[in-house]
Amino acid sequence: HFIAMLGYDPGVGVGYDPAATLASLVTGVVSSLAALILLCRVPTALGSVAAGTLLSVGITTMHVVGMQGVQVPGTFVWHPGLAVAAVLLGSALVCAALLMLPHRDDRRDLIPSATLLSGGIALLHFLAMAAAEVVPDPRTGADAGSLPRAVIATGIATIVLAVLGCSALALVADRLRRMNRVLSEQKAALLTSEERLALALEAGSDGLWDCDLATGAVWTTDRWWHMLGYGPGEMPPCSSTWQALIHPDDRSGTMAQLRAHLAGDTPVFEREHRLRCKDGTWRWILTRAKVVGRDADGEATRLVGTDVDIGVRKEAESRIAHMAAHDALTDLPNRTLFRERLRRRLSEIAEGAGACALLCVDLDRFKEVNDGLGHLAGDALLREVALRLRSGLGDRDTAARLGGDEFAVLLASVENAGEAMARAQAVIREIGRPVQLGDQTIEIGASIGLAVSSGDGADQEALFRRADLALYKAKAEGRNVARAFDPAMDLALAERRRLEADLRRAIARDELVLHYQPQVRSAPGQLVGFEALVRWQHPVRGLVPPGAFIPLAEETGLILPLGEWVLRAACREAAQWPRPLKVAVNLSPRQFQKVDLPERVLAILTETGLSPDRLELEVTETVIINDMARAMTVLRRLKSFGIRIAMDDFGTGYSSLATLQAFPFDTIKIDRSFVSELERRPAAAVIVRAVLGLGRSLGMGVVAEGVETEGQLRFLIAEGCEEMQGYLFGKPQPVDQLPALMAGDAALAGEGMETGRRRASG
8 A cells, every 4th residue: 555655646746744654554554453353263254254344444544544644735635436436346355355365274275365355455545546636725735844755665665575574484484383393293193103013012922123134133122032031132133043043843944935035036935933932942933024125236135024923823723633633522533534544554554564454443332321321421431432442552553433432443563463353352351341430330342343454455445344344243243352354254245235236126126025924813713814024036046034134124224115015015915815814014113213104004004905903013122112202102193093003022122011001002922032932941931921911911912923832832822822823823925825724724723723722721
């Protein structure tokens, strides 16, 4: 404003009143200060408008006061329109400038606001000057004390320079303040980072180090020394110290890998190895390092890395590996580890390194202990067996638990089969010693099959198969014995497999036949029914006896289709008999494991047209003992259909009385082993007499099996036995011979019965 006043030239001499000019300056400074204070205190749009209005009033006042200080030979005449326009337009631009002024944390540019403010001041000044007109008046003019233009110009220049200097100093000071603030923030951040790093290093398991490869000097953190049990500086901090602490078994591989990294072959060096601690133990360490400096020739000059204690992880990995290869209950090697050791030993033997023996061990009577005393007792017994197996092993021998109560032993070095058998016998004696389980003493046994490999080219599968065959032989010979593999066992196994395949084809091709053994009633001597017995007419072997294929069918599961075939064929043929006699069919324990057995039986009766009251199903105590609750449910459902249920082989089990109490059988069949001894052993007669009395008391019929002599017949008639069957009345016969027997031979059987009764009464 004052610079612009210097440019005002009304065409006459101009002077300036010092007091008015100074008042004008003070007015401008005070109004600007007040506006800026208001703007800072109220940083809103309304505050900006108020501050702009205040600043505009101050500038207008400054202009008016300043014009009063201008001394010219005349008087000023104002044009109201231009004056008002100057004030309004100037105020508008000033308010707009302050509205656009960026506030704190606002990154908008200052140039637009400064431009508007400068334009507002200039517009107000020039329009106001245009509104003023000088009317000459010779009576007025500059006073003697007025300031000439040159003095005003000099003062203005001095003040402007002072303002610019202060502004420059303020900018420098502001820049320094900002730099100091940034430096302070960076210093604080650096201190915080260093503190965090120190805490992390102290709390972590990493030991940091920095190696000068040219000199071998190494800087390490204290944690690195503490990790190995040393104090900082207790050993020379150099690379040779680290090399000397590496485990001898790990040193060559570690150094070779490090040299490869230093040569630039690998991007980083990473190696798990062991370092010797101060107490002499070894600690697993993971070292990670990287070359961070190379010279002009590419040679590594600096290596920086960390060492991490991975002992806990290694221990966990070791435990996991142990669990994967060992039985959780006994801690013996499992099947996988055992087979791996056997494979390695057989590879050594193939190269001429001696002979080994494989023992397959199966515990005898373990199931009785497990079922009778519970699984906890069974587990304790298995652990004790494992300890005893381990105690008799050599350094290279291995005992393993294959599953359940099955164990295997690898005798890594034996001279011959005789030595292997002697050691197997020792195992049987060791396992056979009494075992104390709580307050009970338990005795079990072991059956062992052994096979020796002496470089005959047998692999582990063949050796296991041979030992299993020998074990099968041992169990068949009464258990608690050891048997060595004999080549004849291979022939027996091959024969057994051929017989199994033939039986499977026989069932599919309907090569089986039924023979029927008569059952007679003793009182009138009449025929009451037949027991269906399966026979196998082999196209090459001829008639195969039941004892040769029934056990095989039980073991292989073929008893299920075989049993269903027998039941269907017996019902179909019995439905065509000329007389409505009963037909008895045996059910195997495996058939009782089928939950839909009652529905299958009912479907067969419906299919064949046989009345349910003509079918008698014979079951053994084994069927019921295995799962009494389920067996009783199945038997009751069968009985509800009208089917008769007979207890077969009564007296040969140990829970017969409990079974009779649990289920009302229609018939009890005395086992042939008692009937055959009637004439030789008084005890057998007592047992048979007791069973007959038991049947009468319970209201159950009694059938005596295996009656073959007149003496047996007389005894049974005298004791009141109701029904009998055996070779004395007829051998099992094919179905085409039954009509004749029903028509005529029943009378002969009746005469024989009558003769037996007369002799018994005489």
